[in-house]
Amino acid sequence: MTEGAPAEAERVAGGRERVGVIGAGYVGLVTGVCLASMGYQVTLRDIDAAKVAALNDGQVPIYEPGLAELMEEHRERLTYTLSLERLLERSDIVFIAVDTPPSYSGDADLSRVMSVVDELEKVAGADARHVLVMKSTVPVGTGERVRAELDARGLADVGYCSNPEFLKEGAAIADFLRPDRVVIGSFDDAQGDRVAALYEPLGAPIIRTSVPSAEMVKYASNAFLATKISFINEIANVCEEVGADVDVVAAGMGLDSRIGRSFLRAGIGFGGSCFPKDVSALKQLAGNSGYHFQLLTSVIEVNELQKRRVIGKLKKHLGSLEGKRVALLGLAFKPGTDDMREASSLVLAARLLAEGAEVLAYDPVVDGGMDRLKGVAIRESAEEVVEGADAAVLVTEWDSIVGMDWAAVRESMRSPVLIDGRNALDPVEMMRLGYVFEGIGRLPAHVDVPS
Ligand code: UGA
DSSP states (O other): OOOOOHHHHHHHHHSOOOEEEEOOSHHHHHHHHHHHHTTOOEEEEOSOHHHHHHHHTTOOSSOOTTHHHHHHHTGGGEEEESOHHHHHHTOSEEEEOOOOOBOTTSSBOOHHHHHHHHHHHHSSOOOTTOEEEEOSOOOTTHHHHHHHHHHHTTOTTSEEEEOOOOOOTTSHHHHHHSOSOEEEEESSHHHHHHHHHHHGGGOOOEEEEOHHHHHHHHHHHHHHHHHHHHHHHHHHHHHHHHTOOHHHHHHHHHTSTTTOSTTOOOSSOOOSSSHHHHHHHHHHHHHHTTOOOHHHHHHHHHHHHHHHHHHHHHHHHHSOOTTOEEEEEOOSSSTTOOOOTTOHHHHHHHHHHHTTOEEEEEOSSOOOOSGGGTTOEEOSSHHHHHTTOSEEEEOSOOHHHHTSOHHHHHHHSSSOEEEETTSOSOHHHHHHTTOEEEOSSSSOTTSOOOO
């Protein structure tokens, strides 16, 4: 790979690298704002004119705790633009953080990544100074493909590294600034060194590897976490049959340091923009290379069934759901986000409507104005949504929902059936309050409650 001009190398070594971020979505914004908070000059580029205008106006287009404050605090180091040329002028290390949504086949759709390569060929200014850093989750092999495309289009001097993100929605800023690890895959050590240097101030372990291995770390991590969730969900289902309590089982397992305590919360399944998409992309990737990833097939199936199990629990207590009023408490795929992608609530609401139930819902952040919630009556408060309900389902464990006055809720419901889809409530306490209560793999409803 050709080295940058000596003057350029000196400038980079003497000063700080300037950062560019292509794609001001969730990952791009968090990356850009966090790097700005570390003292780097950051230019974010998006193709959505309304979004760029809003960002220039100081508005934050997504809900992520702490992001707006950090953005405001470091606004003098943040520039938002529609122009890729401007970004290239103003940056050395260029993160790519565009969407890679699932396609119909389950493969990741790389069209947005590839259109960045197309554009780089067309606009002036991409040269040896620049290292492209792939933040978007891309199938293993994408880096090699992008590298070949760059080389074929006269952009052989432009560097390329893979640096997957491990950000949890709702905790993304802490995850970025205090990471468990930073993974950097490179074709060229010097380019990897430049990306590693950006992160050094964080003091986290930095794994340096090849581009395909870095890409695989991301998929394997998400697939393993999803496997832990489906595993504990199946244990929960067995616990229901044998009268064991999955919370205790998970705590007992988790204290074994080889297992670990995290991601062993049983519930109504995982959702969000990452796990469902990445698990099926890895399964697909394996299949495309001739390997049938059997375990992941089950992880996906268990997750689908888990979302539907609530229906069975409701029917057990209410009989037919035709005309029954069911209140959904929470809609987002987890607390701390307004993200509804692959949220369990969507499947649950659709199944309930198909059973003829009247479905009402409340979420502190999601406003419900979406097509996939058609037929669901959205209420302004948790109290309103449970009023007169035949059953309530805790779908998202928001603090404000978990901390409700459950005695008052019990009074306002028509019948006191309560399903805790996130095991966030104390079953004994709920039964003492008079609920017909079920969690996921916790004490079965027929257990005698001590008075
Ligand atoms: C996930 C990963 O945790 C991040 O490390 C990764 O960077 C990110 O995907 C991504 O690939 O971008 P996220 O989707 O924001 O992050 O959410 P998680 O907090 O991991 O939760 C995912 C889902 O699993 C939620 O629906 C949650 O309710 C569920 N979950 C999580 C459980 O049902 N049980 C658990 O024990 C943990």
